[in-house]
Amino acid sequence: MYKYLYGKWDVLKELVGENGRIRFCDIRHYSRLENDNMRDDEAFKKYEFSPDSIKLSFAGIDFLPEDFASNIKFKLPTRHCLCICLSNKKNDEELFEKFNADVCIEFNVEYLIEFMKFLFEDKFGGEVIAKNVTYYTDNAGISFLPANEAVFTKHSRYQHEDEFRIAAFLPYDEKTVIHHGDKKIEAFKSCNCSEDDISQGNCKCYFAFFHNGLPDGFKSYVGEVFKKK
Numbered sequence: 439m440y441k442y443l444y445g446k447w448d449v450l451k452e453l454v455g456e457n458g459r460i461r462f463c464d465i466r467h468y469s470r471l472e473n474d475n476m477r478d479d480e481a482f483k484k485y486e487f488s489p490d491s492i493k494l495s496f497a498g499i500d501f502l503p504e505d506f507a508s509n510i511k512f513k514l515p516t517r518h519c520l521c522i523c524l525s526n527k528k529n530d531e532e533l534f535e536k537f538n539a540d541v542c543i544e545f546n547v548e549y550l551i552e553f554m555k556f557l558f559e560d561k562f563g564g565e566v567i568a569k570n571v572t573y574y575t576d577n578a579g580i581s582f583l584p585a586n587e588a589v590f591t592k593h594s595r596y597q598h599e600d601e602f603r604i605a606a607f608l609p610y611d612e613k614t615v616i617h618h619g620d621k622k623i624e625a626f627k628s629c630n631c632s633e634d635d636i637s638q639g640n641c642k643c644y645f646a647f648f649h650n651g652l653p654d655g656f657k658s659y660v661g662e663v664f665k666k667k
Contacts, residue, residue: 440661441524441547441602444539447665454543454663458655460550462520462606464626464644465589483588485512485574517585518612518626520646521605522550526570529664532598544661551604553650558606562616571601 443450452458468480487510489503494510527533529542551568558564567586573594589605608614614625631641649655 439546439548440528440544441526442528442530443522443524443543443545444533444537445541445543446539447541450541450543453656454660456654456657457649458657459647459649460522460656462522462604462646462648464629464646465516465519465521465605466629467644480589481516482513483516483591484593485514486510487512514588515585516588517607519589519605519607521589521603523599524602524604526600526602534666536598540666542664544663546659546661547602547604549659550656553648554604554606557648558608562608564606564608566604566606568604569602571596571599571603573597 443453453460466481489506489510492510494501524545524547525533528544533539534542547568551566554566558566567590569590572591573596574591575594586607590603592599592601608625612626616623616625627643629641629643631643635641652658
């Protein structure tokens with residue numbers, strides 16, 4: 439099963455070459471992207487309901503639509519995770535432009551999912567979920583509200599991305615601590631980089647790099663490579 443990774447060749451060429459690594463991002467990273475077309479506060483999902491679209495009752499008292507001065511808004515947290523975002527669209531001109539990308543890499547995600555499941559489920563006791571993103575309007579259905587599902591939902595203004603996402607969850611979310619020898623690593627520690635470091639690409643927190651142990655790294659997972667015309 440192939441999906442498509444868009445980005446800069448200078449960054450992704452190592453993935454296509456031998457002994458390359460692949461990068462997953464903390465879900466909070468996407469709020470600090472410089473590209474306005476891609477930036478989104480993925481740590482929270484914002485939902486908006488018109489008063490006549492839902493029913494609210496508190497302490498036995500029903501609230502009528504006319505009791506509300508405006509739409510009802512919810513800001514709900516997304517479950518902490520590491521993820522990678524790909525697209526179902528192959529060599530798409532619009533995505534090259536929107537993502538400010540100069541390369542599209544065809545990638546066998548079945549192999550990648552298998553590797554991530556081995557690492558995060560077998561070794562860390564977590565969970566890996568991979569599926570298409572569902573796009574919602576402001577009046578989202580209640581079924582989109584669980585924290586796990588929120589990782590795989592985005593506002594309809596991003597629908598052109600036709601995104602496929604692989605997310606790795608750790609068992610204790612933001613409280614997860616990974617023991618590495620005598621070191622204790624807080625898996626989802628908040629990033630303290632300055633805005634200057636982030637904008638200059640000098641900030642590495644919120645990134646996780648993986649190598650699958652094969653002599654050619656992830657090269658065997660790669661199909662066609664499309665350069666921007």
